[in-house]
Amino acid sequence: MTAYALRRLLALVPTWLGISLFAFALSTLSPGDPAELILGRQLDDPPTPQQIEAFREEVGLDDPFIVQYGRFVAGAARGDLGTSFRSGEPVFAELASRFPATLAIAVPAFVVAFALALLVGVISAVRRNSLIDHASRIAALLGDSVPSFVLAYMLIIVFAVNLGMLPVAGRGGPEHFVLPVLTLALATTATLMRLTRSSLLEVLGEDYVRTARAMGLKERTVVLRFALKNALVAVVTVAGLLFAGFVTGTVIVETVFAWPGIGRFVVDSIFDRDYAVIRGFVVFTGTVFVLVNLAVDLLYVRLDPRVRLMSERSTGGR
Amino acid sequence: MGSVVHRRKRSIAVATFAVLALLASSCGGNGGNGSGGGGGSQKKVVPADKQELVVGATADPWVDSSPSDKKRIPNYPLNADVCETLVQLSPKYEVLPVVASKWEHVGGNTFRFTLDERAKFSDGRPVTADDVKYSLDYTVQKPETSGFAFLGLESTKVIDPRTVEVTPTKPNLRLVEQINHPTYAILAPGSDPFSDVKTTNCTGPFKVSEYVAGERLVVVRNDNYWGEPAKLDKITFRFFPDDTTRTLALQNGEVDLVTDIPRPVVGTLEKVPGIKIEKSTVGAVLLMYTALRDAQGNPRLLSDVRLRQAVAHAMDKEEFVNGVLGGNAEVVDTVAPPTVLGQYASMVKGLDHDPKAAARLLDEAGWKLGADGVRAKDGARLELSIVFDQTRTETSVVEFIQARLKDVGVVGKIERLDPGAYRNALDTGSYDLDLSLPNQNDANPAFLMSLRWFSKATGKNAKIISPGPDTEFERLIDQTQQATDKQELQRLAAQAMHQLVDVEAAGIPLSGMYRVLGVRDRVHGLEVHPSGTNQRWNDVFIAKE
DSSP states (O other): OHHHHHHHHHHHHHHHHHHHHHHHHHHHHSSSOHHHHHHHHHOSSOOOHHHHHHHHHHHTTTSOHHHHHHHHHHHHHTTOOOBOTTTOSBHHHHHHHHHHHHHHHHHHHHHHHHHHHHHHHHHHHHTTTSHHHHHHHHHHHHHHHSOHHHHHHHHIIIIIIISOOSOSSSSOSTHHHHHHHHHHHHHHHHHHHHHHHHHHHHHHTSHHHHHHHHTTOOHHHIIIIIIHHHHHHHHHHHHHHHHHHHHTOOHHHHHHTTOOOHHHHHHHHHHTTOHHHHHHHHHHHHHHHHHHHHHHHHHHHHHOHHHHHHHHHHTTTO | OOOOSOOOOOOHHHHHHHHHHHHHHHTTTOOSSSOOTTOOOOSOOOBOSOOEEEEEESSOHHHHSOTTSOOBTTTBSSOOSOOOOSEEEOTTSOEEESSEEEEEEOSTTOEEEEEOTTOBOTTSOBOOHHHHHHHHHHHHHOTTTGGGOSOOTTSEEEEETTEEEEOOSSSOSOHHHHTTSGGGOOOOTTOOTTTOGGGOOOSSSEEEEEEETTTEEEEEEOTTOSSSOOSOSEEEEEEOSSHHHHHHHHHTTSOSEESSOOGGGHHHHHTSTTEEEEEEEEEEEEEEEEOOBOTTOOBOGGGSHHHHHHHHHHOOHHHIIIIITTTOSBOOSSSSOGGGGGGGGGGOOOOOOOHHHHHHHHHHTTOEEOTTSOEEETTEEOEEEEEEETTTSOHHHHHHHHHHHHHTTOEEEEEEEOHHHHHHHHHHTOOSEEEEOOBOOSSOTTHHHHHHTOTTSSSTTHHHHOOOTTSHHHHHHHHHTTOOSHHHHHHHHHHHHHIIIIISOOEEEEEEEEEEEEEETTEEOOOOOSSGGGOOOTTOEEBOO
16 A cells, blocks of 8 residues: 555656646746736836846746746745745745635535535435435535525525624634535535435445345445445545645635635736746646545545555555 | 726626625615614714724735735725825815925925924824935835835935925926825834834824734724824724625624625615715716827827717717616716816816717718628728726626717727736737726826826826827926916816817716715714725714614
C-alpha cells in the first residue's frame, strides 16, 4: 500500500508540471503584452517603447519561454506565485489569506452533503419504488434543477427574513455558517444521492449479493457491509471532484452570503485580467485536484479488493 | 474620479426573483412598527440609549474596486467620516470650510488656507500647518493616489503654524473646488492608512476601531472631536457584494441602512413596514461618450458630428427614465449634475428626441436607409459598437440604446465587457459608444469635462473622445481653469457643456441619477449626499422605537 501510494505520488509530478505549463502558457500566450498591460495600469499616459523595454528587461520578460517557465516553476514550488497586478501583493499570500474562509464552509458542507446523500441514497435504493424512494428522487430532481443562488435566496428568506432564526449573511458565530453550508450541501446532495442510489441498485443485483442473501445474512449486513462498500467506488470518485470544487472556491455562495473566500477574489481577478492571480489560481486548483485525486485513488484501494489486488501485483506485494 | 453608484450586473431572472422575494417576505409579518415608508411622522423623536448604526454597504471597496480607483481606507471610496479635508462639499455642491476656516487666492497659481484654530486630531493634538504639508505630501508620494495629484512635493508651503499656501504644479485655479476630495484628507504625522488603517489619526467625528478586509469597517465616536460631536457611538459598515442579500439584510433588521438599492426593487421596498427610502439630489449622470478616433488618431465613424447628433436625437430620455429606470432618475440635459452649474444649467439645452431630425442628419451624411431597415454607405452598414462594463451597468440600459438606434436605421452592437476588457477598449478606442455613470464628487463644474474630454487631460481616453484641440469647447475649458469668480466659473462651464452636448454631441446625457438608500424608520438625521464620497454621518442618530 505504501509503495502504491508513493508510486501514485510520483506519478503526480508530471501531471503537476503539465498543469503549471498550461497555466504559464495561458498567461504568456494571452493577447497583449504583459509589460504594456502592467505599465498601462501604473501610468496615466500610454507607456513609451523605452519604458516597456526597460520593464521587460527588469522583470525578465525578454528571456526565452523555457527560462521564464523554469523560473515560474521554481517559484511555484517554493510557494512564490508572483505578484498580483491589482493589489501589488504576492499571489500566494492573497490566496492563502482567503483560503481558510472557503475551507470553513467547504468542509462542513461536504460532510453534510456526503452524509445526507449516503443516508437517503441507501434508503432509497433499499426501498426501491416506495413512497420514500419517490419522494427522495423528486427532491433530488428539484435539488439538481434549482440554481444555487435561488436556493440561497430561498433559505435566506425563510430562515433569516421570515423566521428570523439565522443571520442573512456575513461571517461571525456558528449561526453564520448554517445557510452557506446548507446551500452548498443541498446543491450537491442531490447529485451524490442519485449516484449512491443507482450504484447501490446495480451492486444489489450482483451475484455475490444474491449469494450473501442465500447464505442467510441479515439484509442490513448485506447492504452495509458488502454492497455499499462496492457501490461507494463511483460515489467517492464524484465526491472527490465535488470536494475539490468546494475548496477551490464557490463564487455564488461566497457572493450571496458576503463570505470573503477565494472564489470571488478569483472571479474579480479574471474580470480585471490579473494574469498573475489567474495563473497562480490555476496552479493552486490543479494542485488541489491532483491531491484529492490521490486521496480518492488511495480510498479505492481500501474500498475495492480488485484495485487492492492490482496495486499489490504491480508493486510486488510491497 | 470614483464611480460609486453603478449597479452590479443582474440578470432579469435575479431582479425578478428579488422583487418576488421582497414581496413574499414583506408579507411575513417581520416588519418593524408599521408606520410605513416615507418618514412623514410628526411625533417627537427621542434618541435611543444605544446609538449604534449598522450600514449595509456594497463589496469592500478597498478590496474589490477597480485598480484604477485610488483606494484609501477609511475615507475613499467609502467615506466613514473619520477624516476631513481643508474644505468640504455641501449637498448643494458648495465649498464650505472645515479644517481651513478661510482661504484666498493670493495671485498666480497659489491659494492660502488659514486653519481653524479649534481643529484637532482624534488624539487631541491641534492641527498645524506642518500637518497639512505632511498630509498633502503623503498623497503626492503615494503611487496609489498620485493619479489624482495636481500637486507636487513643492506645492505645499508652511507660512506660519496656522497658514499654508498651496500651489498646483500646473496653472489651474480649481484647487479649492477640488481639494475637498477625500484623498486630500488631513492626517496627523505618522498616519499611514495605506499600510495600516489603525494608524489613521484624523480630525473627523469618528475614528477607526476595526477593519476586517472583505467583511467590515467599524468606527466609533471621536470624543476629542472639535466640532459638533457625532450623535452615534458606533457605525459598522458591513460589506455585501450582492444587492439582493444587502436588501434582505435591511428587511430582517440585520442592518439599519443600505446603500445602492437595486432600482427595480425600490418601489416594493417602500411598501415594507418599518423601512423608508431616502434619496439624494442628482449626483451622477448616466451618459454616452462617443469615440471620435482610435488611440492612433485615426478617425472613427463618429468623427462625423452629424452622426453623433443623430445618435443624440434618437434617444428618448423620458421613455428611458420612466420606463427602463422605473422613474427612479431624472431627465437631464447636462453631463454633470445641473446643481453644480447653478443658474447657468439652463444654457445646456440637450438634443431633443427627434427621430426625423436624426434621419435627416444621417441622410445628409450619406447613410441611406436600405430595404432591411439598416442604413448603409458605399456598401457598408451603419453599425456602432456600444461598450459597457458588465459589472457596473445593467444590460437593459444598453438594450434601450440599441432599440432607439434601430429606430433610425443604425445597428447597435452591444459588447458586454469585463472590467479589464472595458478598460482596454477605452484605452485603444476600439468602440463607438461607451456607456458610463461618472459621479460629481467636487465643486468644480468643469471637472468631468476637463478630466474626460479635454485634449490636454492625462487620461488615455481623452485623446479618443475629445472634440479636438482647436475647438470652442477647448478654449472654454482652458478659461474655466483660470476663472477666479464662482459665477464666472459656472457660466464658462455651462458654455463649455453647451458646446460639448448641443454642438459637438460628444457627450450624450441620458438620465440624472441620485443615490437611493433604504433606511429603517428608527434612523434619523441622515442627509443623503449626492456624492457618496462626501457623505457625512455625524448628525445621524437612532430613535427610540
